[in-house]
Amino acid sequence: xxxxxxxxxxxxIQEGENATMNCSYKTSINNLQWYxxxxxxxxxHLILIRSNEREKHSGRLRVTLDTSKKSSSLLITASRAADxxxxxxxxxxxxxxxxxxxxxxxxxVVTP
Amino acid sequence: xxxVTQTPKFQVLKTGQSMTLQCAQDMNHNSMYWYxxxxxxxxxxxxxxxxxxxxxxxxxxxxxxVSRLNKREFSLRxxxxxxxxxxxxxCASSEGPLKLINSPLHFGNGTRLTxx
Numbered sequence: 279x280x281x282x283x284x285x286x287x288x289x290x291i292q293e294g295e296n297a298t299m300n301c302s303y304k305t306s307i308n309n310l311q312w313y314x315x316x317x318x319x320x321x322x323h324l325i326l327i328r329s330n331e332r333e334k335h336s337g338r339l340r341v342t343l344d345t346s347k348k349s350s351s352l353l354i355t356a357s358r359a360a361d362x363x364x365x366x367x368x369x370x371x372x373x374x375x376x377x378x379x380x381x382x383x384x385x386x387v388v389t390p
Numbered sequence: 391x392x393x394v395t396q397t398p399k400f401q402v403l404k405t406g407q408s409m410t411l412q413c414a415q416d417m418n419h420n421s422m423y424w425y426x427x428x429x430x431x432x433x434x435x436x437x438x439x440x441x442x443x444x445x446x447x448x449x450x451x452x453x454x455x456v457s458r459l460n461k462r463e464f465s466l467r468x469x470x471x472x473x474x475x476x477x478x479x480x481c482a483s484s485e486g487p488l489k490l491i492n493s494p495l496h497f498g499n500g501t502r503l504t505x506x
Contacts, residue, residue: 282432311494320394320480320497321433366432368495377448378495380425382432 282381290387297354299384301367308370315364396498403471411466413481420486422464426477471505
């Protein structure tokens with residue numbers, strides 16, 4: 279079974295709106311990472327949040343981490359058509375270092 | 391700066407044929423990875439190499455072999471391809487685990503493999 283699971287599986291919004299997606303995981307983590315994948319391309323790293331951090335920002339991205347609930351969220355503010363992509367969370371667990379585990383992803387479509 | 395380069399981009403094989411997927415990185419990274427991506431499954435780790443000379447099995451290693459040829463190159467071999475190996479294969483690299491914490495991965499653009 280997968281360590282990380284994203285919710286929702288798909289999200290459709292209009293330009294200018296905010297997009298929020300969530301990631302839940304099962305075992306203790308060292309860090310949690312978010313990646314973006316454009317159609318037909320490889321994944322691109324967006325942001326890494328360590329287990330002792332609660333919130334992190336990068337441009338229009340905001341990531342939160344709640345280790346007590348074993349969950350993380352990714353917020354994209356003021357979305358653009360170029361944000362259309364799949365977004366994946368990946369967990370670095372304390373019992374399997376060296377092996378990031380990815381969820382199935384959230385597919386985000388931003389319409390002009 | 392090329393980053394992570396995978397070849398070929400596309401490949402069609404018949405059941406039982408063999409092939410090697412090539413991967414090279416120019417970022418002087420220590421660790422390299424092979425993942426496969428199937429619809430609705432996310433990415434699953436096939437094999438991992440923490441550093442030159444070492445390899446380790448991931449979640450789905452059966453039917454695959456790997457070679458860490460040197461620090462730059464990490465190849466994935468299918469000895470006898472099966473339809474279940476139809477997938478998109480991604481190679482990735484990272485600086486490697488530092489104090490047991492993983493640094494971000496840098497991905498290639500994938501090899502789309504179809505086995506008929």
